[in-house]
Structure formats: structure tokens, C-alpha cells
Amino acid sequence: MGIVWEEPAEAANGVAGKWHAVAAELRANPGAWALMATDVAASCAYNWRKGKNSAFSTVGEWEFTTRDVVSGKGKIYGRYIGA
Numbered sequence: 716m717g718i719v720w721e722e723p724a725e726a727a728n729g730v731a732g733k734w735h736a737v738a739a740e741l742r743a744n745p746g747a748w749a750l751m752a753t754d755v756a757a758s759c760a761y762n763w764r765k766g767k768n769s770a771f772s773t774v775g776e777w778e779f780t781t782r783d784v785v786s787g788k789g790k791i792y793g794r795y796i797g798a
Contacts, residue, residue: 734768734770735769735770737751737770737793738770738771738795741777741793741794741795742795745794745795745796746794746796748793748794749794750790750791750792751779751791751792751793753789753790753791754789754790755788755789755791756788757784757787757791759779759791760780760791761779763779763791764778764779771793773798775798776796777793777794777796778794779791779792779793780792
């Protein structure tokens, strides 16, 4: 198959958009912990701490922790602490 030249479709404001909205809410309430997600992979907290999600890419400005982890899934809490 050869190259097909076309513009990419508009990005859906799905999961990525959800986390950008959550990040905005956390920024509006610096220092306050929030339950961000339940029944999600606990590794998400690690990835977010490392800036591997564009919503939380400013490493060092965020804190994340997990609780009630069972079989690798649990609750993720987060807060914005600023620069």
C-alpha cells in the first residue's frame, strides 16, 4: 500500500479531555485532595507522577496516591501543589 495523504480527523475529547478537565479543577483548588478515579489501574498514579499524561505533564506540580488496591485496581487521589 502506498502513502495516503489526508488530514487526521478531529481528536475526540474523550479520556484525554476528561483528565484535562480534572487537572483544571485540581488547579482551581490547590492543596486539596480529590478522589479522581475508582476501579482503575493503580499504575496510572505512577504514570501521572512521571508526567506521562499530558494533563499532568508538569512534573513536581502534582501529587497522586492510590488506596484500596485489589488485583492492581483501586482508587486514585490527586492534588495540585503548584511549582
